Amino acid sequence: MFCYQCEQTAGGKGCSGRMGVCGKTSDTAELQDQLTGALIGLAKAVEGNEYKANDATAALVVEGLFATLTNVNFDNADIRKLIDRAEKEKQRLIPGCFSCEASCGKNDDYDMANLWNAPEDVRSLRSLILFGIRGMAAYAYHAVVLGYRDAAIHNFLYKALYAVGMDDWGMEELLPIVLEVGEVNLTCMALLDRANTETFGHPQPTEVTLTVEKRPFIVISGHDLYDLKLLLEQTEGKGINVYTHGEMLPAHAYPELKKYSHLKGNFGTAWQNQQKEFSKLPAPVLFTTNCLMPPKEDYADRVFTTEMVGYPGMRHIGEEKDFSPVIENALKLGGYASDQEFTGINGGHQVMTGFAANTVLSVADMVVDAVKKGDIRHFFLVGGCDGSRPGRNYYTEFVKQTPPDTVVLTLACGKYRFNDLDLGTIGGLPRLMDVGQCNDAYSAIRIALALADAFGCDVNELPLSMVLSWYEQKAVCILLTLLHLGIKNIRLGPVLPAFLSQNVLNYLVEQFGIAPISTPEEDLKDILG
Incomplete structure (x- = not known):
């Protein structure tokens, strides 16, 4: 097996051998590769046959990608069923190709060994695309469950899978698609946000x-x-x-x-x-x-x-x-x-949630006024995935050390490091506000863009810093969305992804100022001056 899609991958390089860090066995990993190869083959079959692709085709791609996320499906029988469905759908789209003796490759599945053994920079970009759309597929899946779908999202998944399978494509062809993952994921998160709020109402504190x-x-x-x-x-x-x-x-x-x-x-x-x-x-x-x-x-x-x-x-x-x-x-x-x-990890007996975009923006005037008066000096978005790596106590200490004239927004499971802390209030609002799930990252983006609009500035000119933790593929597509929006100087940890080559990392540093976390003290000093 080979897998380096999550943050805790063995040795910071990649899981191999009989079992991955997540508990996935080598035969399951190989089946997930086979499923991914079948989905890439299906995407090739869709090309030129878009009129034949339907909601069932899209659902299969979404479900197949979702099943390969970290810590989702360990059941080989389930994965085999998805592979069989992909093969049958491909035969429906291009029936003539299965009786043709010419070797054009149209009906072939993709061999993932070609990706893992590709030149480092190409492998890095194709991995970013693949892992990004795996995360996006999870968001699309949740939206479809509630009856919300967007053909543009599904069509892009075909396009992205096709790109992952193109062994002769280089950085020039792949880099624009990496950034397009972020653009389409923004649309996908907006769709899920609408699905959730129209179905269950807007979250309340x-x-x-x-x-x-x-x-x-x-x-x-x-x-x-x-x-x-x-x-x-x-x-x-x-x-x-x-x-x-x-x-x-x-x-x-x-x-x-x-x-x-x-x-x-x-x-x-x-x-x-x-x-x-x-x-x-x-x-x-x-x-x-x-x-x-x-x-x-x-x-x-x-x-x-x-x-x-x-x-x-x-x-x-x-x-x-x-x-x-x-x-x-x-x-x-x-x-x-x-x-x-029971208590949280810091001894608290309760936690607060429900500070999604509608709640925060309903008091935007109060927030803006507090900033102008100097009552609020800075905003931090501290969130993302949690995991067992020891360095993740950085996020607890970072939040504890934020000054009393700052606000901490958080989301996703990374908040469990500190969400039971009582940081007090500022301007009538809690200093610590939980925006929601990782699925709710769109709310945090709406808050940031609305504040930028209120101050008449670019989002990068706001007194706002993003300190993010990552673990799996939904964090990858969210990061790509932030880059698509032009958001810079994001701090990322506890370690940088193993699938980023040095050249790709250098590009992200040069274009977007992405940096690894250091220590809470050093990062706070650097941010606040």
Whole structure:
């Protein structure tokens, strides 16, 4: 196997051998490569046959890309089914090519070894495209679940896959597509934002308890708000509480979800702590999207998956979305015998969420006035993915050391490093504001652009600094979107991606000022002067 798509890749270079750091085995990695090659072959078949491609074609590409994200699907049988679907769809698009004896390559799948063994700079750019569209596919998938789709997004996925499979393309052809990933991902995130807010309402500031009450309960993890809504509907009136985990935390802020009284609070901290926190948990856990780690034996019998998530031996809830097995398991286990008071990693007993664009922009005048008066000196966006690398305590210390006249916006699971801290208030607003999931990065972008408009300046002239952490492919496409918008001087950590060649990294430094994090003290001094 070879895989270097996530931040924790072995040795900072790439996972090889029998198993990756994420727990993915070599045969699963090879099947994911085979699936990617089949999707590239499908994209080649779409070229010139766009009129034959339909919603089913697009759905297959989105699902296939999503299944290859880190910590999504470890089930070889699921991946084989996707490969088979890709082959059948390709035959539907170009039936004549499968009876033709000419060797034009039109019906061939792509051999991913060609990518991993390509010249370093070309491999780096093609990897950026591939990993970026894997993240974009996850956002597109969530939007489609709610009935929102955009043909332009799906057409670009074909284009990008085609580019990844072009072995004779160099930096001149690939670099524009890298930046186009960011442009199209902005459209995709805007679509998902509209899907979520039109379906569930605009998020509202909400305090979320970390205490788990005495009674049967279910923990739901991942990102899919619609799965949570269905679970809340099916558990209503059955004496079962529901607790969010990981990236599902911001669900508490949506009016159409928070109206359910048995949506009680949040369990646990960041996703990478699940193997410890789920041990001996007297409740089932439902995974709706990525962030699944290989379950340990002492809780594996209580793990359920749905949507694109899969793991061998785990019980999967299919398209019928009947959560009865999860509900029965919760009632059987019974929950804790008494209320359990848990805390965040800094000892806090509750967290706040719901400071999405509409909330922050509703008080934009107050924020602008506070800046003009000197009450607010600087804004920090400190967010992104969390992970187990020791250097990630940088983000906790950075937020702790931000001066009292600054505001910290955060999003995604990286916030679990510090979201239970009480930083006080400034100008009537909390100094620490959770914008939402990584899926909600569009909200943070809207806030930044609106502030720039209010001050009549470029976004890079704002008193705003972005200090981001990355782990997997959704972080890649978000970074590319920020670059597409021309946002500069982003600090990125805990380490830079292994798939960036030195020349590509130099280009990003020269054009956008991207820099690795150093220490909280040095970075704060450099930012604030």
